[in-house]
Amino acid sequence: MTKPSASASVEVATDPHSAFRIFTEEIDLWWVRGPINFWDSARATAMQIEPGVGGRILEVYALPDDVLELGTITDWQPGSLLAYRSSVDDTETRISFDQLDGGTRVTVVQTLVQGGEKAFYFWANILHWVPQWFERRNAPDNPRELDRLSVGLYYEDPAAAARWLHTVFGLESWDKIPAEGADPTWIELHVGKSAILLFKLTEERKGLDHEVWVYVDDLDAHFARSTANGAKIVSEIHTHGYTRYEAEDLEGHRWIFAQARPSQ
Numbered sequence: 001m002t003k004p005s006a007s008a009s010v011e012v013a014t015d016p017h018s019a020f021r022i023f024t025e026e027i028d029l030w031w032v033r034g035p036i037n038f039w040d041s042a043r044a045t046a047m048q049i050e051p052g053v054g055g056r057i058l059e060v061y062a063l064p065d066d067v068l069e070l071g072t073i074t075d076w077q078p079g080s081l082l083a084y085r086s087s088v089d090d091t092e093t094r095i096s097f098d099q100l101d102g103g104t105r106v107t108v109v110q111t112l113v114q115g116g117e118k119a120f121y122f123w124a125n126i127l128h129w130v131p132q133w134f135e136r137r138n139a140p141d142n143p144r145e146l147d148r149l150s151v152g153l154y155y156e157d158p159a160a161a162a163r164w165l166h167t168v169f170g171l172e173s174w175d176k177i178p179a180e181g182a183d184p185t186w187i188e189l190h191v192g193k194s195a196i197l198l199f200k201l202t203e204e205r206k207g208l209d210h211e212v213w214v215y216v217d218d219l220d221a222h223f224a225r226s227t228a229n230g231a232k233i234v235s236e237i238h239t240h241g242y243t244r245y246e247a248e249d250l251e252g253h254r255w256i257f258a259q260a261r262p263s264q
Contacts, residue, residue, distance in 0.1 A: 002112060006121035009107040012134045016097040017079035019104040022137075023095070023130060024049045024082065029143050030133030032174050034195075035242040035258065036186050037126070039068055039088070042219070042243040042259035052076050057084055062262045090116025093123065106130060128176055144174055145264055150195040150213035152256070154205055158198040162187045171196065208254055211246075215260035219243060222257055 012019050023030075031037065031047045038044040039059055046060040050073070057071040071093070075083035082095040090113050098105045108123040136142065155161040159178040165171045171189045178184055187198040197213065199205075216222045223237055223245050234246040234254070244258035 002117060002119050003121075005109060005111040006119075006124055007107065007109045008124040008127045009105055010127050010131050011100060011103050011105050012131050013103045014134065015079075016099055016104045019106060020079045020082070020097050022134070023097075023106065024051065026133070026137075029137075030129050031143075032126070032129050033143060033145050033261070033263075034175070034188055035146070038241065039070075040239070040243075041241060041261055042239070043262070045262050049073075085113075086120075089118040089120045091119045091121075132174075145193065145261075146195055146215070147193045148215045148260065148264065150197055150215075152197040152199060152211040152213055154199050154201040154209050156201050158187050158200055159183055162189060162198055165189060165196075211254035211256055213256045213258060215258050215264055217260055219245070219257060219259040226257070 014022070027049050028046045033041075033044075035041050040061070043061040043066075044059055045062060048058045048060055048067075050056045050058070053073055053076050055073040055076070056067075056069050057073070059068040059070055061067060069087045071084035071086045071088075073082065073084045074092070075081055075094075080097055083093065085092050091110050092113055093108060093110045096107045096109075098107065106127070108127055110119070110121050110123050112119045153161070159182050162173075162177055163180075166173070166177045166189070171191065173187075173189050175188055178187060185200075189196040189198065195213075201209075219237060223233075226245075226247055227233060232248040234248060237243065237245045242258055244256050247255050247257070249255060
């Protein structure tokens with residue numbers, strides 16, 4: 001059974017009107033450009049919020065008129081409240097901006113509508129990007145964009161591995177280091193703009209401890225070349241948030257080739 005609601009809150013060191021403006025106008029800057037942070041990361045070029053009631057929350061693709069509507073705004077009160085009805089599931093979301101001493105509390109409540117069945121409660125996983133953006137708004141490397149090469153590592157306990165790698169080797173994350181008890185399906189650490197992806201070691205993956213991720217401009221052409229030249233194809237091109245295929249090289253090392261975003 002789908003739970004009826006989910007909520008999350010963060011605090012930022014500015015007044016509610018500034019927090020509202022930065023949240024809405026700079027969403028394309030604070031939204032982390034990882035491979036699983038879009039509905040179609042192979043085509044995504046930007047995130048956008050159109051102001052005012054009736055405005056849309058958009059995932060923008062390669063062409064200016066090519067977008068995915070994520071929601072329609074139902075309440076727009078600058079410095080106080082933003083609400084929208086989702087276009088991709090059966091939820092309504094309210095984002096409030098409340099005055100605190102020296103700052104603002106941003107609270108998101110995502111609720112399943114009456115009679116609804118489908119809910120993607122994603123805000124709890126991404127709202128912490130907002131205070132991170134406030135801390136680095138003036139940094140020269142914004143927005144962050146991954147390099148074309150990443151490494152995937154498999155662990156019995158990826159979350160514990162992430163904490164160990166963070167504490168012992170000093171590896172950081174654009175997202176967050178999972179806390180004790182957390183069991184995320186995707187963990188991404190970063191060295192500069194390169195990603196180290198941590199995954200669960202399953203029976204299916206026994207004997208595989210790492211793999212290489214390469215982002216290419218034309219995945220179809222790359223797949224055709226690999227197939228024609230004798231690569232062992234483990235999985236053909238498929239899409240789930242990001243578009244990729246898996247192959248093995250001449251000695252059985254696993255490679256994942258993914259479609260690069262237009263801005264990557």
